Amino acid sequence: MQNLKKFENLERKNKGLINLNPIQTGGKLTKAAKKALVEFGDGYSVYDISPGLELMEMPLIKKFIQEDLPNFLGADIARLTFGAREGIFNVMHSIIKPGDIILVDGNRHYTTITAAERAGLKIVEVPNSEEPEYKINVEDYKNLIKKHKPAMILLTYPDGNYGNLPDAKKLGEIAAEFKTPYLLNCAYSIGRMPISAKDIGADFVIGSCHKSMACSGILGILGINKKWEKTLLRKSKIYSEKEIEFLGSELRGTAIATLMASFPEVSERIQKWIEEVEKAQWFSKEMEKLGLKQLGEKPHQHDLMCFKTEPFYEISKKHSKGRFFLYSELKKRGIAGIMPGLTKMFKLSTFEISKEELEKVIGAFKEILEMNNEK
């Protein structure tokens, strides 16, 4: 038993540091969400909000899911899912037969592959343009649609490696032209920037609440075009109100309380997206002045960026700490979130990190380069 006691004092390691980790910058709780976290921390305490036990008896949550979330997503219907990856599986499992082909972008997250494998689907990829921009040209979907007649097309918007934003709206037109269901993976966009499933012409949009909606998670969000209502929201034969694909689950514990509490601020922050993009572009330029090369689209349109950093790799070859020197030097300077051991290439996010903090980051990179080149 004594050896379990260590679990009682788990602590974060990056507390108080400037954290550039792309999977963390959009998930920081708002002040209101921190309050909700504590208020609804106990398992299933969300049931207290209403005297009853079902969504239908919880007017506030019901309205949130049935009105506020669809509005926010520009979709007819919204559902909460067990995470973005599970939302992708929900769609694949409901609307596609095992053995059928789907067409996905070459920059897709690995969970697109695991979800498709779990659903028994065949995968064809639309290649990217390779280094340095790794662009997805959505026109390339056309020939592959003609060739493979896929049961669905999927686009990652943006992808999680380069932060590229392909022309999702044009792909919406292509999807309409070929009458192919179209899923847009917005794990790094819903909650950061304005997204409207209807404007884009997507049948499904998927978001990650803990990645980009200031939510404790695990929680995903799914926007659905109403033409898929009967398929995706099919009901149990025995429990006529329960949606089978979601196992009858409507509520998501502590996470939904934090999602709701941060929702007003998240709804506001997406309106300031242009400022985030300008900041990212400024940051990219400053990095390039140091001899670090931004990969992905330029000028960049998203806070998630990948840099090719040969100068750090050169240092690592001679440094006593080897490839971990950069992580260590950054930590000394109050900066975290770049994966330890990476020096040739790494990704980071500038989302909701102030210009002042980012100047400190640039300063740190500069200092580390100069210090080590002097040796």
Added chain:
Amino acid sequence: MQNLKKFENLERKNKGLINLNPIQTGGKLTKAAKKALVEFGDGYSVYDISPGLELMEMPLIKKFIQEDLPNFLGADIARLTFGAREGIFNVMHSIIKPGDIILVDGNRHYTTITAAERAGLKIVEVPNSEEPEYKINVEDYKNLIKKHKPAMILLTYPDGNYGNLPDAKKLGEIAAEFKTPYLLNCAYSIGRMPISAKDIGADFVIGSCHKSMACSGILGILGINKKWEKTLLRKSKIYSEKEIEFLGSELRGTAIATLMASFPEVSERIQKWIEEVEKAQWFSKEMEKLGLKQLGEKPHQHDLMCFKTEPFYEISKKHSKGRFFLYSELKKRGIAGIMPGLTKMFKLSTFEISKEELEKVIGAFKEILEMNNEK
């Protein structure tokens, strides 16, 4: 925007009350878990525990999942799932073909049905003994196994309506005799009482961390016999480390931090299960003295109990508040967790509620009966 502001101040309704709701009594956070909740409240902050991003690089979490949890469950392997219902689906989806038959107890939770429907399975039920005990006689599985040759048998231990604990170990022997895979749904037992998959002879045990493991959730737990490793933990063809059925997901955000923090206390509390059972039996007797009838097995072996409460129903017929009078009278007396509107029959749980508080509950029921009978 203004109408969203209400989401920023969500509050629990049952704060400070004695809460008898069975889905809440086992999910209350321990002191250590409350600390972990705040520490790891931000989305994906659990990644801070280790410098790396994968489970393999997080020695503490790795050990927790690979050693501590299997020990706790008496199972060869453990996995965290998106919830108990999802764990049931994980098993059904992996080891059974659509169209095959499963045999389940008549007291099963509705999510057993939705999971089976989602996996395309046919369901045959083993009936209970009906009022008053609603017992499941596991010997009844035998003939139905011979008749239907099910691809799996499932038992709910205990069920969520009556808190009955059928002879799970004997069913383990029957499963072995007929070589039928055996899943035990322990959503209301794992974390409350000692459970060992091996002792029982179950191939799979499923738990609910937010229902019974003092965890914020949503989080489920799954114990697996190693003979199912290749089937249930099959890997992606493209990402050789990723388990397809779990979509490659190993970590569960804020919830896993609270699960780990409360784990030492949960490991201790299951050793005191006998005290919980004695308290439940005492409570049942006191209730019966008031003319309220305990349904389900007697003497009762679990904190979850169902009562047939005709005297309250009689009062409700004359009361100005109708069927909501009981909820209202209990709330006045600092008691919550009995579903509003129920007077004929209701369930409750005495888990981790002190004898002193339970005496207050008995006193309240008595007072409400007397007060209203005087009118």
